[in-house]
Every structure is written in structure tokens, then in C-alpha cells.
Amino acid sequence: MYSGISQAVVPVMERTPGDGSTSYVLRLPEPLLEGLKLGASVNIDGVCLSAVTIDHDLVSFDVSDGTMAITNLGDRAVGSRVNVERSLKSGEENGGHAVTGHITGTAPITGINTGTGALYLRVAIPEAHRKYVFVRGYLALNGCSLTVAEADEATGEVKINLIPETVRQTSLADYRVGDRINYEIELQTQIMVDTIERCIRQSLQRS
Template sequence: MYTGIVQAVRPLVAVEVYPGGRTFTIEFTPELLTDLKIGASVNVEGVCLSVTGMEGQKVTFDAMNATLERTNLRRFSEGDGVNVERSAKMTDENGGHVIAGHIATTAVLEEVHIADDGALIRFRVPEDWAKYIFPRGYLAVNGCSLTVAEVEDNLFTINLIPETLRQTTFSHYAAGDPINIEVDHQTMVLVDVIERTVSRVLPGLVHARD
């Protein structure tokens, strides 16, 4: 479990490609290394990955091809920075919202506008996932807990305060880039239950009316 509060942007010091996927090596800070063990879960740019190796401050993760196809991790190369969040403890304060690091889909950035007082990002989500996103609703974008500001069909707008912009990788993105989207799980369950209920009830009402 994660909170969507990015703890640091850390550099990729190596990316190794192999037939089944890729190995990412990230340089952690001493604080991020505290109590970290092989097999621990870490949120990397919104994706839940398991630690597969540790050497000094260098931590490695493996991402299989299925993960690379579903997420934007395939766009990253050596020298890039990524959002990092360690998994949350039950006693930790949750300043964002509960996220799992299971990416639902990738969206395409339509517009990025950065100013001194913050930033605006506008992105388009595939139709199948747009139904789970609402104005003022929670959304995890590249592992960052954010609130949706505006909705227009499957086009969504989010405003970023300067601190969020400073603490994340959003300033590294440009129009046309893919971004990782994790919809709020409770919202997804509620929408699916309502859809199933309506699909069962409405045919019965139509039949009764006839």
C-alpha cells in the first residue's frame, strides 16, 4: 500500500534489457534505504515493483514485458529521474489516498503548462477507464495522489502546486508522453456495481411496462 506522496525523485543509474523484461537500477538516498530488504515493494513512477538486488545505495528492480506494455516504464532510460515512494506502514500518516501501484492504463498528455505559481496538465484516458474518473475525485498519476480539477468526456485536467511540481517528475514530461494512471479502487468498485445493478434491473422494468 502507498499514499501517493512521492518521497523523492531518484536517478536511474542503469537500465538493462533482456528478453523477458528490463532491470532498472535506481540510486536511493540513505533515508530511502532504511530497513529496505530484498523483496520489499517500492512504488516507482506509480508502479509497484519488488526489490531484486541491493549494492550500496544502488537498488535494482525487474519489470516484465507485461508490465512494460501496460505502463510508461518502457520510456525510461539511464540518467532519467523517477518518482519513488516506499510502501506505507499502518501507523504512517496518509496525506494522499490509498493506492496499490497497480496501473490501470496509460493516458496521453495533451498539454503541459508550467508557470511560477504551479502547473496544469491535461491528458486523455481511454474510454473504458474514463468512467471511473470524476471532478474532485482522487487519481494516482505517475504514483502521485492528485485531485481531478476538470472533466470533458475522456479529457481530464489536474492542477499542480509548485511544491508538487518540485517534488515529482512532472516537469520532465511533454505533450504526447504516456503517463501512468491508477484509478481509485473504491470508485471503480462502486461504478461497476451500479452498472451491473442497472443492467439487471432495467430489462425487468421494460418487460413489466410492456
């Protein structure tokens, strides 16, 4: 489990396609190496991955073809920057919201300003998941815990207002209109919506 607060932004050092998976090598800063063991879960751009090798500050992660198909990691080349967060430890403060690292899907960016003035990000959520997105609700984008400012259920367009610190601490400034971004629906919201829908459906079937 993660908090959705990016702890570092690092470049992809190596990318090696393999049989059924692709290996990515990242150079992690010292604070994120402390206590890191083989098999440890690390959030990379919102995707929960396991550390496969650790060579000083170089850490490799294998991404299965299935994960590549439903996330934007396939768009990440050598030199691309990614958000990194170690998993939460018991008792640690969660400054964002509960993020599982199980990506719901990818959404195209329809508008973005990470420069000056009013900073924001707009994405188009696919129709199947729009019912889980609410104004002032949580939405994780590339592993970042963000608050929904506007949500158009008809078009699926969601607006996220950004603060300069979020832009500084993440890779969001690297993105442009048309790029794909990973999104994860807030789990508790999904459970509540699905439960209410199921109860209503069962009630109507009995009546």
C-alpha cells in the first residue's frame, strides 16, 4: 500500500525487452535504498513493482507484458522520468490516500499547464469508470494522490488543480496533451458505488 506522495523523480537508466516481460533499471536516491530488499514493492508511476536486482543505487524491475498493456510504462524510454514511492510501513503518516498500485487503466491528457499561472491537469476518464469519480474525491494519476476539482460525467473529462510543489515533486511537467497517464480509482469509492448498485439491483429484482 502507498500514500500517493511521490518521494523521488528518477530517470529510466536501462530498458531491456524480454520474453514475456520488460526490465527497467532505475537509479534510486539514498533515502529510498534504505532497507530495500529483493522482492520489495515499489510504486513506479503508480504501478506496484517488485525489486528484482539491487546493484548499489541501481535497482531493476520486471514489468510483465500484461502490465505493459494496461499501463503507460510501455511509453517510458531510457531517459524518461518516473515517480517513485516506497511502500508504507505500519504507523507511518499517510499524507495522501490509500493507493494500491493496481492501475485501473490509462487516460489521455486533454489539457495541462505546469508552467505559470493557474496550474492544472485535465484527463478523459473512460466511460466504464466515470461513476467512481467525484468532485473533491481522490484520483491517483501516475501514482500521485490528487483531488478532483471538476468532473464532467458526460464526457469523462476530469480537472485536477495543481500546486507548484506537486509539479516540482513529480514528473507531471514532462507530459503533454495527448499523452497517456496511469489512473487508479480510489478503492473505497469503487466498493461503495458497486455495493449500492448491487443492492438496488437486487431490490428491484425482488419487487
